[in-house]
Amino acid sequence: MPINKIRNIAFVGQTGTGKTTLIEKLLHTCQATRTLGKVEKGDTITDFDAQSIQYQHSIEATPVTMRYDKHRLNIIDTPGQNELLGRALSVFPAVETSALIIDPQQPITQTSQRLFAFAQEQKKCQMIIINKLDVSASKLSQLLDEISDKFGDYCLPINLPTSDGKAVVDCFFEPNMGVETLINDVEAAHETLIDQVIEVDEELMELYLEQGSELTPQQLHDPFEEALRTGHIIPICFVSAETGAGVDLLLKTLSEIMPMPNEGNPPLLEKNGNKVKVNCETLEHTVAHVYKISVDPYMGKLAYVRVFQGEINAGSQLYVGESNKAFKVGHLYQLQGKDRTEIHQALAGDSCVLAKVDELEFDSILHDSHDEDDVELKTLNFPQPMYSLCLKPIKRGDEQKLSDVLNKIASEDPSLRIEHRARTNETIICGQGEFHLKVALEKMQSVYKLEVETSQPSVEYYETITKPAEAQYRHKKQSGGAGQFGEVHLKVAPLERGSGFKFINKVVGGAIPTALVPAVEKGIKQALEEGAISGNPIKDIEVTVFDGKYHSVDSKEIAFVIAGKKAFLTAVQEAGPIVLEPIVQMELAIPTQYVGDVSGDLSGNRGLIEGTEQIDANYTLLQAKSPINELQDYARRLRSITGGEGSFSMSLSHYEPAPPSVQNQVCAEA
Known part of the structure; x- marks a missing residue:
């Protein structure tokens, strides 16, 4: 298929559009299909996996291909559920065009706005498809x-529904x-389009x-493409998937107006921090x-x-990233939902789809020359x-x-994160919310037959001290034969937050x-890890060993490990020990009408609350700090308050110091 006949488009938008x-x-x-599948029947081409059928909306991003008027349209269906946003975002590098689907009977949610903004960030040409005319x-x-308010006044209709809502006029x-339309006027819409397009061509x-x-x-083609590339125009198409009204005109728009691979903005490639330009050519x-x-x-x-430049053939030798070892391409496929067709070549x-190449990961760059x-x-x-x-299994x-x-x-x-926390020996899965993790855990059980408890x-938490203290401890053990003896005198003092542990030898x-002083430090470090009052590590503390006693026969390393540990714990108990709790910095994007409710919930x-900033007419950015202990179920709370429209990020x-009520609880659970 010639490059100028290919179109790559991602269909994105909130759930239910x-x-x-x-x-x-x-x-x-x-x-491309003999029968028309229905979501509610579970027989659509793109929602073929068990979870998409179960939930009746897309869980995975799925590519399909179709031919229209000698063009090949490669379209990727993406999830619209807010918690699965990462699965939609990952496909943007594979396309030139992002088509935002909108249902006129739904409000435009933050999910659609985030997808629109991400497409802008990725320099994608954009269009808006309004689906449903009744x-x-x-x-x-x-x-x-609302579209003009949220996305800009360069969003202009390229067609309009007729007055009866049963057809669409170009x-x-x-x-x-001469056709009477439901809204606006064909001539006025046409002139507005032309005026917008020619602004990029003097x-x-x-x-x-x-x-x-x-x-x-034909005269308008090149300036139209330039307007698309620069975001100077975003065409709006009306269509009805249910009745078929406007479908042919949408296919014509996708084929003749939206950019071919070498007309869209180039992929955002870098090399050592510098932009890299690729040519969408096979040679x-x-x-x-x-x-x-x-x-699978x-x-x-x-x-x-997605092939940006050159070609991939069965038998090609390709490198992955910076690897010096090439792998041989075995089989190439074109997928159409669950069906696959083997192909021999993929051009720029x-x-x-490449099968059974273990070296490949998401975001890998494949190349056939060490220049890349x-x-x-x-x-x-x-x-x-x-x-x-x-x-836990x-x-x-x-x-x-x-x-x-x-x-x-x-x-x-790529929006899931797996952590292993050595301190607590916990395996943690992190995602966008309860549903996101539910989908992952269901797949673990159904596909991999692994059951876990959550x-x-x-x-x-950590522990520290609030004042200096001094203590000594004598370890003496005599049970016949060689005994154990060691005595340690030490002082403890608090350090500034983040200072860690400081050991000073003033003996x-x-x-x-001198040979036994490291044993004292070893015992202290054991106590640091085990804690004194809550079982959590102690930090931000200075320990000075200044005196002690030893026995020429019975003083061994173990005796001073024990003496050092016991002396340290005794001193900590006298030094006003407290529990330290982690505080996170939060950034929340929320609909402005919910700022008061969200702020009240956090404050309570x-x-x-450290500050607010208006993002646009509808959303506010809120900065806050909170103890992480109060945020264990915050994704659920925020979703409840904002109707699923709020999002947040946090970092340590x-x-x-924890308040007495929290400290008492932590110590009681130790």
Whole structure:
């Protein structure tokens, strides 16, 4: 397929806007399917996996292909659930165009706004598809105003629904000025489009103003592409996936207006911090990117690859990233839902799937020349995890299996994070919320036959002291034969937060032999790890050993380890020991109308509101600090307050003394 006949588009948008249904209609119209699948029946091409069928909305990002008027349209269906946003974001490097699907009967949520903003960040050409026409004229007019308010006044209709809502009339290619439309006016919409497009081409603007003649679609093609690349125009298409109204015009728009691979903005590649330009040509070095990984029970690891430059053939020798060892491409496939077709070649501008290549991971760069060893894609800004669970296999001995399965699950979803906390010996899975982790855990059980029990991760408290103290301890053990003897005198003093541990040896006169001082420090370090009052490590403390006694026969290392440990614990008990709790810095993006409720909830749970900033007319950025102990279920609380429209990120800020009630509880649970 020639490059100029390929179009790569991601269908994105919040849940329930009809992305999957619309793709199903496009496939059927292009005769890529014999029957029209239904989401509620679980027989659509893109929602073929068990979880998508169960929940009746997309869980995975799924590519399909179809042919229309000698063009090949590669369309990726993406999840719209807010907690699965990362799975949608990961496909952006594979496309030139992001098509935001909107349902006029739904409010435009933060999910759609985040997807729109991410497409801008990734320099994608954008379009908006309004799916469903059986609404009132006032409702559609309000929607266009809302789109203009949220996304900019460069979002312009390229077609309009007729007054009966049963068809769509073209406003660009061959505008029919005599058709009565439900909203606006065809002639006015056409002139607005032309005026917007020619603003990027001064010569064409002068020609248009001087001659006053109608410009042809051919004359407008190049400036239209430039306007798309720069975000100077975002065409709005009306369509009904249910009735089929506007489907042919949408296919024509995708084929003739939206950019071909060498017309869109180039991929955001870098080498050692500098931009790298690739040419979407087959005669260049091969450069390709892995935009998705899935693990198939029968085919093993599958890597979904977009070819930016050059070509991939069966038998190609390719390098992965900076690796000096090439791998040989075995089989290439084109996937159509659950069906696969083996192909022999994927050219620049196209995509393919590679099977059974264990070296490949999400975001890998594939190349056939060492000139591209350090080339990488600009880091994608995935949403930060908001919810975590501690996992433990139910079956004893499945610890290694848990680790292996989690690695596979995380390889398929770049917005999941797996941690092992050595201090608490906990395996933690982190994601966007309860549903996100529920989907991951269900797959662990159904696909990998691994059952786990879940719990909230432990809060990592510390202990410290508030004042100096002094103590001594004599360890003496005599039970026949060689005994044990060691005596240690020491002082403790608090240090500034973050200082850690400082050990000072001020023993003089050989009261403790120099060779045995490390044993004293060893005993103190053991006590530091075990804690004095709550079982949590002690930090920000200075220990000075200044005196002691030893016996020429019975003083051994073990005696001074024990004496050092006991003396230290005694001193800590006298030094005003306290529990330190972790405080996190929070950044919340929330609808402005919920700022008061969110602030009140945080303040009522020991949070501190530090400031607010208006993001746009509808959203506010809120800065806050909170004890992490109060945020164990915060993803659920925020979703409840904002109707699922709020999001947050957090990072460790510092540790500070826990209030008496928290300290008493922590100590009681030790």
